[in-house]
Amino acid sequence: MSENRIHLRPEEPQDYRAVEELTREAFWNRYVPGCTEHYLVHVLRDSEAFVKELDTVALVGDGLVGNIMYTRGRILGDDRSELPVLCFGPLSVLPAFQGRGVGGALIERTKEQAAVLGYNAILIYGDPAYYERFGFIPAETFGIGTADDCYADTLQALELRAGILSRHPGRFVEAPIFDIDQEAAMAFDKSFAPKAPQDGLPSQKRFQALLQMRRPR
Numbered sequence: 138m139s140e141n142r143i144h145l146r147p148e149e150p151q152d153y154r155a156v157e158e159l160t161r162e163a164f165w166n167r168y169v170p171g172c173t174e175h176y177l178v179h180v181l182r183d184s185e186a187f188v189k190e191l192d193t194v195a196l197v198g199d200g201l202v203g204n205i206m207y208t209r210g211r212i213l214g215d216d217r218s219e220l221p222v223l224c225f226g227p228l229s230v231l232p233a234f235q236g237r238g239v240g241g242a243l244i245e246r247t248k249e250q251a252a253v254l255g256y257n258a259i260l261i262y263g264d265p266a267y268y269e270r271f272g273f274i275p276a277e278t279f280g281i282g283t284a285d286d287c288y289a290d291t292l293q294a295l296e297l298r299a300g301i302l303s304r305h306p307g308r309f310v311e312a313p314i315f316d317i318d319q320e321a322a323m324a325f326d327k328s329f330a331p332k333a334p335q336d337g338l339p340s341q342k343r344f345q346a347l348l349q350m351r352r353p354r
């Protein structure tokens with residue numbers, strides 16, 4: 138087996154800390170100074186919204202290099218219906234292993250598993266420039282907006298059951314676990330090696346620009 142081959146498997150308890158470490162490495166200073174995603178990963182596994190069967194890690198050789206986690210969310214329909222959907226994130230790849238197809242492999246594998254498990258659709262917030270290659274399109278195409286009723290360029294959707302989203306225009310509501318307790322996240326970060334927050338980075342500016350791309354639904 139090639140040393141560089143990407144191997145995917147379910148996350149196991151002995152991976153937990155390493156996955157939190159790699160999540161911190163992937164997100165640190167990427168979107169904001171520092172990051173809280175490693176804390177999110179830490180609390181997500183105990184959340185009722187967590188979808189354990191899709192929690193997947195990527196290894197290259199013996200080393201953990203990536204992870205994807207899913208939660209259950211809902212589309213609150215304009216007709217007062219409620220459609221259960223999936224959401225993924227954090228999705229993390231160690232910086233030294235980015236650009237080698239690890240993130241793509243994690244998305245493709247879990248997307249297929251989610252379809253087999255009978256889930257309706259995946260809704261995510263992320264950079265459209267990355268996710269369109271996996272078949273995600275603007276949620277707006279289906280008349281789906283944010284919880285606070287806006288169309289946002291970062292909100293993207295992928296149907297796992299053909300036609301399901303077109304029949305459910307409404308608002309996408311994420312699990313409450315995404316409302317991060319910032320103080321708890323900062324306290325948790327102290328259990329990791331110190332790392333300096335930085336601001337004004339190009340990736341942070343792009344993120345801020347993407348966040349502005351929203352309008353009332």
Ligand SMILES: CC(C)(COP(=O)(O)OP(=O)(O)OC[C@H]1O[C@@H](n2cnc3c(N)ncnc32)[C@H](O)[C@@H]1OP(=O)(O)O)[C@@H](O)C(=O)NCCC(=O)NCCS
Nearest residue numbers: 163226227228229230235236237238239240241264266267
């Ligand atoms: C986003 C991420 C998971 C992608 O993983 P990866 O293993 O590097 O991705 P892949 O190797 O499958 O794909 C790499 C391609 O995606 C592109 N890409 C990665 N992130 C991108 C982004 N935000 N916008 C546009 N393109 C992006 C790369 O430029 C590369 O393009 P190419 O194939 O044309 O060369 C990884 O970069 C990461 O961990 N980033 C930090 C955390 C993060 O942003 N997570 C996602 C938000 S929840």
